[in-house]
Amino acid sequence: MDGMTPDLSGEAFRQHARDWLRDNVPAGFLADRPGYQPPNLAQCLDWEAAMHRAGLAGITWPKAYGGHGRTLREHLIANQEIGRMAIPESVGSIGKELAGPIILAIGTEEQKRRYLPAILEMREMWCQGFSEPEAGSDLAGLRTRAVKDGDGWRITGQKIWTSGAAKAKRCLLLARTGTVEDRHKGLALFAVPMDTPGIRVVPIQEINQKGSFCEVFFDDVRVEPEDTLGKPDEGWNAAIRVLSIERATNRMYRAWRFENELKHLIAACKQDEALRPLLEDGNYRQRIAATVTDIEMVKGHVEPVVEALVAGQSIGARGSLMKLHWSEAHQRFAALAIEMIGQASPDAPSFVMAAQKRFQEIYLQARAETIYAGTTEIQLGIIADRVLQLPKGK
Numbered sequence: 001m002d003g004m005t006p007d008l009s010g011e012a013f014r015q016h017a018r019d020w021l022r023d024n025v026p027a028g029f030l031a032d033r034p035g036y037q038p039p040n041l042a043q044c045l046d047w048e049a050a051m052h053r054a055g056l057a058g059i060t061w062p063k064a065y066g067g068h069g070r071t072l073r074e075h076l077i078a079n080q081e082i083g084r085m086a087i088p089e090s091v092g093s094i095g096k097e098l099a100g101p102i103i104l105a106i107g108t109e110e111q112k113r114r115y116l117p118a119i120l121e122m123r124e125m126w127c128q129g130f131s132e133p134e135a136g137s138d139l140a141g142l143r144t145r146a147v148k149d150g151d152g153w154r155i156t157g158q159k160i161w162t163s164g165a166a167k168a169k170r171c172l173l174l175a176r177t178g179t180v181e182d183r184h185k186g187l188a189l190f191a192v193p194m195d196t197p198g199i200r201v202v203p204i205q206e207i208n209q210k211g212s213f214c215e216v217f218f219d220d221v222r223v224e225p226e227d228t229l230g231k232p233d234e235g236w237n238a239a240i241r242v243l244s245i246e247r248a249t250n251r252m253y254r255a256w257r258f259e260n261e262l263k264h265l266i267a268a269c270k271q272d273e274a275l276r277p278l279l280e281d282g283n284y285r286q287r288i289a290a291t292v293t294d295i296e297m298v299k300g301h302v303e304p305v306v307e308a309l310v311a312g313q314s315i316g317a318r319g320s321l322m323k324l325h326w327s328e329a330h331q332r333f334a335a336l337a338i339e340m341i342g343q344a345s346p347d348a349p350s351f352v353m354a355a356q357k358r359f360q361e362i363y364l365q366a367r368a369e370t371i372y373a374g375t376t377e378i379q380l381g382i383i384a385d386r387v388l389q390l391p392k393g394k
């Protein structure tokens with residue numbers, strides 16, 4: 001691990017993270033600085049691999065699998081520092097934050113040694129093949145079939161909204177080993193190599209032109225026994241575990257990045273004569289102040305979740321509270337930011353024009369935030385059922 005000592009913890013670890021990020025973020029990577037140039041995929045892969053070598057990814061994973069063997073508190077500290085800087089979103093988060101924890105939980109020793117270091121070193125990007133055209137919120141209705149084929153399986157079906165499938169080397173695939181009527185039972189997880197014959201990836205055009213979404217078609221795809229994760233009927237429990245991890249800990253830096261975005265918006269407004277008066281306007285002042293309280297509330301969800309997980313407690317539906325609050329608040333903020341920055345003077349300084357571009361992207365991306373990892377309505381349903389234990393709705 002570059003320049004780190006094994007006993008570094010707490011504030012010393014924070015200082016290491018802060019110093020390393022300050023000294024190593026490539027020029028042009030920071031979206032809130034002049035000269036920002038969106039990095040390409042190869043640059044993102046190099047950057048994330050470097051972050052791992054510096055001890056800022058794979059923080060809690062055992063050293064035997066390429067991790068750093070630290071605690072979730074240190075994961076939180078690293079994420080707070082990562083969030084404070086406007087660095088690019090992780091391109092490897094499905095591997096690091098969804099597939100990895102599942103493999104650690106139900107993978108064999110051989111699978112952990114084979115898959116996990118490749119994820120952290122950014123040699124293998126993963127995608128998540130859960131949603132289907134008729135099974136999104138109602139994931140238990142999925143129809144992609146896995147049929148036994150000797151010691152392995154044959155997969156046939158269709159996935160949709162598979163982020164990053166065109167670039168991924170492997171797919172964390174949820175498929176049905178039983179009948180559709182079995183619902184939660186008879187679902188299995190697979191780690192399917194994306195270059196297996198019979199897989200067809202079709203990109204979907206997106207509003208932000210990023211081209212990340214795909215449809216993925218599986219036509220009698222052979223999956224070897226060593227790429228089957230857990231038991232054939234263990235898929236649902238493992239999938240639910242993935243989703244609760246996704247809601248609670250995925251991109252833990254979000255609250256701090258949200259704060260960085262708000263500071264960027266205010267800084268940009270101060271630099272333009274048409275925007276400066278908005279900061280004195282009662283309507284905008286109130287909405288900015290409300291955003292600050294939203295940010296503090298999102299932070300206030302993260303920290304107790306980390307403490308509960310460190311103490312070995314189940315976090316239950318708390319991930320839903322956090323996902324709901326962050327996505328709704330961030331969407332409100334994105335609308336505020338675009339409304340404000342859209343009033344910049346035509347000859348505003350380049351810093352303001354760059355901010356305008358950043359907030360346009362955030363605005364478009366925020367539309368999806370109340371949908372992925374479970375929609376707002378689904379989170380509200382979970383909170384009604386599991387937090388409030390209300391009688392089931394009709």
Ligand SMILES: Cc1cc2nc3c(=O)[nH]c(=O)nc-3n(C[C@H](O)[C@H](O)[C@H](O)COP(=O)(O)OP(=O)(O)OC[C@H]3O[C@@H](n4cnc5c(N)ncnc54)[C@H](O)[C@@H]3O)c2cc1C
Nearest residue numbers: 128129130131136137161162163368371372373374375377
């Ligand atoms: C940016 C983005 C990235 C994604 N990446 C992936 C990925 O990598 N892999 C993957 O597998 N999936 C991915 N998804 C898919 C995502 O998980 C689904 O879109 C989501 O689960 C909703 O499913 P759906 O789109 O089928 O909508 P539906 O389930 O059809 O829902 C349609 C509407 O009905 C509402 N609704 C549905 N059921 C209920 C209910 N019981 N009570 C109240 N309201 C209800 C929903 O809230 C929604 O408003 C991604 C989605 C987005 C937007």
